[in-house]
Amino acid sequence: MQFWKPGTTAPGSSLDRETEAEDYAVPSAISSLSIQSQRERLPIFKHRDKLLYAIEKYGVMIVVGQTGCGKTTQLPQYLMESGWAENGNVIACTQPRRVAATSVAGRVAAEVGSILGDEVGYTIRFEDVSDKERTRILYMTDGMLFRETLVDPLLSRYSVIMIDEAHERSVYTDLLLGVLKKIRRKRPSLRLIVSSATLDATSFLDYFTASTSPEEATIVSLEGRMYPVEVAYLQEPAPDYVRKAAEVAWNINLQQGPGDILIFLTGREDIERCLEEFSDLLPTLPKHASRLVPLALHAGLSTDEQLRVFEPADRGTRKVIISTNIAEASVTIEGIKFVVDCGFVKIRVYNPTTALASLATVPTSVASATQRAGRAGRTSPGVCYRLYPASAFDALPLSTPPEITRTDMTTPILQLKSLGVDDLMKFEWVSAPPAESVLRALEGLVAAGMIGEDGRLTIIGEQIAECPVEVGVARMLFNSKELKCGEEILTIAAMTSVQDVFVIPDGAQGALAELERRKFTAEEGDHITLLNAYNAFTRYGRSSGWCKSHALSFRAMSRAVSIRAQLKKYMQRFNLPTESCEGDAKRLRQCLVSGYWRNGARWVGRRHISVCKGQSDTACAPNIGPLHTKTSFWLGDLPRNGRDQKDSDSNYHGDRTRLVSGPRRSQISG
Numbered sequence: 001m002q003f004w005k006p007g008t009t010a011p012g013s014s015l016d017r018e019t020e021a022e023d024y025a026v027p028s029a030i031s032s033l034s035i036q037s038q039r040e041r042l043p044i045f046k047h048r049d050k051l052l053y054a055i056e057k058y059g060v061m062i063v064v065g066q067t068g069c070g071k072t073t074q075l076p077q078y079l080m081e082s083g084w085a086e087n088g089n090v091i092a093c094t095q096p097r098r099v100a101a102t103s104v105a106g107r108v109a110a111e112v113g114s115i116l117g118d119e120v121g122y123t124i125r126f127e128d129v130s131d132k133e134r135t136r137i138l139y140m141t142d143g144m145l146f147r148e149t150l151v152d153p154l155l156s157r158y159s160v161i162m163i164d165e166a167h168e169r170s171v172y173t174d175l176l177l178g179v180l181k182k183i184r185r186k187r188p189s190l191r192l193i194v195s196s197a198t199l200d201a202t203s204f205l206d207y208f209t210a211s212t213s214p215e216e217a218t219i220v221s222l223e224g225r226m227y228p229v230e231v232a233y234l235q236e237p238a239p240d241y242v243r244k245a246a247e248v249a250w251n252i253n254l255q256q257g258p259g260d261i262l263i264f265l266t267g268r269e270d271i272e273r274c275l276e277e278f279s280d281l282l283p284t285l286p287k288h289a290s291r292l293v294p295l296a297l298h299a300g301l302s303t304d305e306q307l308r309v310f311e312p313a314d315r316g317t318r319k320v321i322i323s324t325n326i327a328e329a330s331v332t333i334e335g336i337k338f339v340v341d342c343g344f345v346k347i348r349v350y351n352p353t354t355a356l357a358s359l360a361t362v363p364t365s366v367a368s369a370t371q372r373a374g375r376a377g378r379t380s381p382g383v384c385y386r387l388y389p390a391s392a393f394d395a396l397p398l399s400t401p402p403e404i405t406r407t408d409m410t411t412p413i414l415q416l417k418s419l420g421v422d423d424l425m426k427f428e429w430v431s432a433p434p435a436e437s438v439l440r441a442l443e444g445l446v447a448a449g450m451i452g453e454d455g456r457l458t459i460i461g462e463q464i465a466e467c468p469v470e471v472g473v474a475r476m477l478f479n480s481k482e483l484k485c486g487e488e489i490l491t492i493a494a495m496t497s498v499q500d501v502f503v504i505p506d507g508a509q510g511a512l513a514e515l516e517r518r519k520f521t522a523e524e525g526d527h528i529t530l531l532n533a534y535n536a537f538t539r540y541g542r543s544s545g546w547c548k549s550h551a552l553s554f555r556a557m558s559r560a561v562s563i564r565a566q567l568k569k570y571m572q573r574f575n576l577p578t579e580s581c582e583g584d585a586k587r588l589r590q591c592l593v594s595g596y597w598r599n600g601a602r603w604v605g606r607r608h609i610s611v612c613k614g615q616s617d618t619a620c621a622p623n624i625g626p627l628h629t630k631t632s633f634w635l636g637d638l639p640r641n642g643r644d645q646k647d648s649d650s651n652y653h654g655d656r657t658r659l660v661s662g663p664r665r666s667q668i669s670g
């Protein structure tokens with residue numbers, strides 16, 4: 001393999017074609033300008049009147065423009081300035097990922113001169129930083145807005161709803177587009193903005209004008225890009241893209257001028273491996289070179305941990321942010337000048353027959369690669385190093401298949417039914433989900449008593465649809481009433497809503513941490529282990545010092561406390577008692593089985609289980625708790641379904657329940 005050195009332009013490298021002919025802002029120390037001047041320098045500014053005219057005239061405006069031209073931060077402000085947020089109206093802007101919703105809200109609050117949570121706020125699952133009376137611009141995850149339709153089907157407090165990054169086609173973006181098309185028929189005063197990559201704009205236009213008038217929707221194109229991004233390719237594919245990414249970043253640090261580095265890898269494992277590469281390299285850093293500060297960014301981190309990557313690097317240091325695709329869209333990290341793109345992404349694939357989801361690593365799409373490169377040109381000109389040859393870029397698919405075609409439809413269908421969409425065939429899908437996914441989801445919901453024989457939601461189905469957790473977990477909460485174990489199930493529901501509860505580093509320290517974890521380990525399974533950890537945490541004063549000495553993440557535990565308090569309110573609303581099972585693990589296990597009714601499996605030996613549905617064998621996740629070969633019956637929870645947790649790099653979780661000599665399959669649906 002010919003070795004390509006960063007800093008030299010590899011054969012086949014090219015300027016990002018679309019930027020070549022464009023006039024772009026002259027590089028400058030943009031952050032020293034006043035906020036107003038910064039806003040006026042954005043390419044979108046010269047289109048302000050055109051945009052405001054189109055939104056007045058058309059019901060749906062599809063906006064296409066280069067990354068970083070100002071759609072996400074500026075459009076809601078233009079709307080507010082021209083009166084769309086008067087008389088108590090709110091302007092919403094949805095994001096597929098929570099890091100985008102929180103970071104953009106912070107930026108826009110600063111631009112507007114408001115405290116975050118006042119005039120400008122955000123709402124993500126289990127975290128609402130907005131004020132019901134005062135917030136005029138609300139950034140939120142698409143899942144949160146969809147959930148709001150269950151309470152207010154016409155979304156009456158919003159005058160304009162902007163669906164940002166629509167080309168990513170997250171499952172809730174698709175569902176929202178379908179529901180919003182319906183709402184527009186009943187409430188034509190509502191305006192929609194769909195922000196999308198150029199490639200998909202006409203398909204959105206066709207969708208919104210089909211069976212309505214051609215006057216319903218229009219496309220507005222925004223020319224201009226903030227700064228140019230040079231794109232360089234490897235001459236040959238890298239055999240180990242994680243190592244290559246670290247090597248490229250290392251060479252950038254030695255050979256290039258100032259500017260932080262953003263590396264895109266596929267998931268947490270890659271990120272951890274890359275961090276290890278850096279810890280091997282760091283002791284060899286020459287004295288004259290900038291100090292490198294590697295930082296991880298993935299969905300498993302809490303909001304505060306995620307926001308740490310936005311803090312400026314200290315003098316004489318250079319940040320290297322190693323991220324999954326959660327930093328791919330809408331995110332501006334000031335100071336990023338270099339992007340290193342591994343060219344792959346982890347996507348969820350779902351097998352409706354076994355009701356099991358898994359993650360597959362696949363090449364990114366043209367749309368993704370363009371978004372990734374775009375992170376480098378936001379506050380200065382930048383360079384994007386793609387760790388694959390230019391010919392591989394030409395072979396990339398234009399976009400990733402919509403998530404709705406490869407996801408478990410159980411929760412979305414329950415929610416659609418709750419919205420009154422009884423005939424799923426008549427729902428105007430942007431892309432219809434596979435028939436088998438829909439059938440299996442319906443079958444599961446009927447078996448669980450959430451849908452009646454008439455195809456409509458039962459009372460319990462209605463209530464479960466309102467719970468902000470995945471249906472299986474919600475069902476456990478409801479069944480805890482009969483099984484008298486609400487207190488424990490509430491804790492388990494909260495603990496399974498957070499990630500990375502245990503902190504187990506590599507090496508000798510990891511072995512010690514593992515011993516600490518075992519103090520909480522219950523042979524009944526990982527859910528009871530989580531319960532033990534939570535109870536001990538509250539018993540010993542919820543202190544960070546105690547967490548540190550017991551291999552627990554203080555942040556994760558504190559988040560679980562806050563989620564538990566919020567879920568408790570739901571339980572109170574539905575008159576579900578939070579009584580304790582008083583140590584009766586059998587009742588607790590029955591309740592767990594009732595929740596994970598679709599995920600029963602039988603132990604077949606050698607770390608393999610046979611999934612009851614579909615009768616197929618599958619390997620246990622490597623991070624599953626210690627195994628008891630006597631275990632005859634297993635429950636596995638899927639990678640979590642909620643958009644906020646998923647953040648598109650959801651990890652296949654180890655928090656499986658193993659039931660030692662647990663109930664047989666016949667007891668699952670009972």
Ligand SMILES: Nc1ncnc2c1ncn2[C@@H]1O[C@H](COP(=O)(O)OP(=O)(O)OP(=O)(O)O)[C@@H](O)[C@H]1O
Pocket residue numbers: 042065066067068069070071072073074107226329330331332333334374377378379
């Ligand atoms: N936190 C920030 N700090 C400094 N500049 C910022 C920040 N957030 C946004 N900007 C500036 O505002 C510009 C517009 O950002 P915005 O997110 O609105 O663009 P966009 O068109 O929505 O791009 P994308 O489609 O890539 O999300 C950025 O290119 C950057 O120059």
